[in-house]
Amino acid sequence: MVDLVSQYEKIKSSVLPLFEEIMSKAQFINGPEVTAFQNELQDYLGVKHVIPCANGTDALQISLMALGLKPGDEVITPSFTYIATTEVIALLGLKPVFVEVDPNTFCINTDAVRKAITTKTKAIVPVHLYGQSADMEPLLKIANEYNLFIIEDNAQGIGAEYAFSSGLKQKTGTIGDIGCTSFFPSKNLGCFGDGGALCTNSDDLAVKIRMIANHGQSKKYHHDVVGCNSRLDNLQAGVLRIKLRELDGYIYARQQAASFYNAAFKENEKIEIPFQSEYSSHVFHQYTIKLKDVNRDMLHEFLKDKNIPSMIYYPIPAHRQKMFAHFNLACELPQTDQLTHQVLSLPMHTELEQDQLDYITQEVLKFVN
Numbered sequence: 431m432v433d434l435v436s437q438y439e440k441i442k443s444s445v446l447p448l449f450e451e452i453m454s455k456a457q458f459i460n461g462p463e464v465t466a467f468q469n470e471l472q473d474y475l476g477v478k479h480v481i482p483c484a485n486g487t488d489a490l491q492i493s494l495m496a497l498g499l500k501p502g503d504e505v506i507t508p509s510f511t512y513i514a515t516t517e518v519i520a521l522l523g524l525k526p527v528f529v530e531v532d533p534n535t536f537c538i539n540t541d542a543v544r545k546a547i548t549t550k551t552k553a554i555v556p557v558h559l560y561g562q563s564a565d566m567e568p569l570l571k572i573a574n575e576y577n578l579f580i581i582e583d584n585a586q587g588i589g590a591e592y593a594f595s596s597g598l599k600q601k602t603g604t605i606g607d608i609g610c611t612s613f614f615p616s617k618n619l620g621c622f623g624d625g626g627a628l629c630t631n632s633d634d635l636a637v638k639i640r641m642i643a644n645h646g647q648s649k650k651y652h653h654d655v656v657g658c659n660s661r662l663d664n665l666q667a668g669v670l671r672i673k674l675r676e677l678d679g680y681i682y683a684r685q686q687a688a689s690f691y692n693a694a695f696k697e698n699e700k701i702e703i704p705f706q707s708e709y710s711s712h713v714f715h716q717y718t719i720k721l722k723d724v725n726r727d728m729l730h731e732f733l734k735d736k737n738i739p740s741m742i743y744y745p746i747p748a749h750r751q752k753m754f755a756h757f758n759l760a761c762e763l764p765q766t767d768q769l770t771h772q773v774l775s776l777p778m779h780t781e782l783e784q785d786q787l788d789y790i791t792q793e794v795l796k797f798v799n
């Protein structure tokens with residue numbers, strides 16, 4: 431699905447001397463690379479504050495803590511997402527309220543959000559799934575109307591740009607109150623282990639987030655709120671600085687691979703290629719097709735036999751997970767259920783070669799036709 435080894439070969443000559451330097455100085459925690467990366471990511475995203483942390487799941491958890499949500503508060507989120515988005519809501523004693531996604535974009539359905547609002551609703555967590563922005567403008571309008579917070583789960587969307595009807599463009603993760611991202615190795619901007627970050631344009635939230643990520647500490651040994659320990663280490667920050675310079679090139683390589691897939695599949699009526707919304711660029715964290723009148727699971731097995739990896743993101747939606755059974759969720763999400771049977775993600779990374787793309791598309795078409 432990904433080829434991080436070939437990608438590493440291309441940046442090795444910058445990474446190794448940097449690691450050597452960091453290790454020879456034993457600057458592992460809170461080193462200069464962390465601050466430099468934070469500033470460079472702020473510039474790249476066009477956001478006032480970036481606060482690095484240990485992983486994307488922590489970023490989501492810390493964002494809910496920073497907004498001061500209390501047990502019993504309701505948080506509206508799609509069920510069709512990676513479990514981390516929804517798990518942290520329950521972890522903090524909040525109630526996840528699952529809604530449908532738009533079956534074209536795979537992102538949260540705005541009308542469903544509006545219908546799910548109650549007096550207990552405090553926040554909305556849209557997910558920029560597979561690398562395309564959720565439709566943020568109507569969500570901001572709803573949030574404004576009902577006084578709700580928006581936390582963007584930007585783990586798959588880093589680098590994508592959302593266009594408002596005014597023509598203004600903003601990078602995903604910088605539009606809501608807080609944006610959360612992950613630097614897990616396979617993400618579009620991945621490090622060599624775990625990493626994550628939060629971003630916000632609010633000075634007040636930035637102070638709270640920094641404090642929570644550092645044991646609730648306001649100054650040394652003064653702990654004002656209950657927090658956690660969530661840091662990005664200096665080695666990871668160093669790699670991320672090197673890879674941030676390559677990010678737009680990485681995104682371009684993904685988009686080129688996606689264009690090739692699109693051209694090969696677009697005439698086939700059993701394959702629905704990724705929908706391109708008019709309001710967002712697509713950074714193709716995943717290249718995900720929807721299959722019609724094709725046994726998706728048999729195609730998955732067929733490709734495996736041909737040495738072609740493919741993945742089902744996600745086979746079980748959040749509202750059907752045992753971990754949420756105690757909420758007695760009455761929700762019915764037929765579109766989400768249907769998507770879990772239709773989607774298939776094909777290999778997508780920065781190092782796909784023409785002959786690999788040829789082989790993958792030929793074999794997919796062979797099965798489907």
Ligand SMILES: *Cc1c(COP(=O)(O)O)cnc(C)c1O
Pocket residue numbers: 485486487488511512514515557583585586611612613614624625626
């Ligand atoms: C990867 C991912 C996360 C979690 O990030 P980690 O760094 O693995 O904790 C959260 N949400 C989505 C949508 C993701 O893809």
